[in-house]
Amino acid sequence: MKRLIATLALATVALAAAACAPANAETNGTPAPTVAVDANSPVVVAQGIQFQTKDVKAPAGKAFAMTFRNQDTAPHNVSIFTDSSTSKRVFEGEIFSQGERVYQVPALTAGTYFFRCDVHPDMTGTLTVE
Ligand SMILES: [Cu+2]
Incomplete structure (x- = not known):
């Protein structure tokens, strides 16, 4: 029984980490594409x-x-x-x-x-x- 609880706890931690991943990816991911300012830019x-x-x-x-x-x-x-x-x-x-x-x-x-x-x-x- 103790082992089952430990496994569940680990699974919960893993799920929580997975749930956080997309948020981290957004923060640290590729920045929005920027557009170069050229001479013709308004x-x-x-x-x-x-x-x-x-x-x-x-x-x-x-x-x-x-x-x-x-x-x-x-x-x-x-x-x-x-x-x-x-x-x-x-x-x-x-x-x-x-x-x-x-x-x-x-x-x-x-x-x-x-x-x-x-x-x-x-x-x-x-x-x-x-
Ligand atoms: Cu104004």
């Missing part, structure tokens, strides 16, 4: 609670890096939508104050997209993907 600048760059371009059909420079102390981000109705969001950038982030935007099909700051919906711009 750059969006915010200053004075408005986008200084209201028309940016990006390549169609492949993930791209978008550099967002927030020169305000106010928090901003860049969110991309299929159009100005903002009913369909295709990308939501991190909101931050005074700094720069390189957003990794997933591949978009060719077309004209609408972007805005989620904190200040009056800050808007156009992204042309071609």
Whole structure:
């Protein structure tokens, strides 16, 4: 009987270890693919609670890096939508104050997209993907 309990205890430990494995793999696994920032990557600048760059371009059909420079102390981000109705969001950038982030935007099909700051919906711009 004692031996059976010991075996069960071992089995429980093994199961617990197995259950933990996927979580560890996620933490230590391969990082999310990053996209190189090339000369043609769009750059969006915010200053004075408005986008200084209201028309940016990006390549169609492949993930791209978008550099967002927030020169305000106010928090901003860049969110991309299929159009100005903002009913369909295709990308939501991190909101931050005074700094720069390189957003990794997933591949978009060719077309004209609408972007805005989620904190200040009056800050808007156009992204042309071609
Ligand atoms: Cu803003």
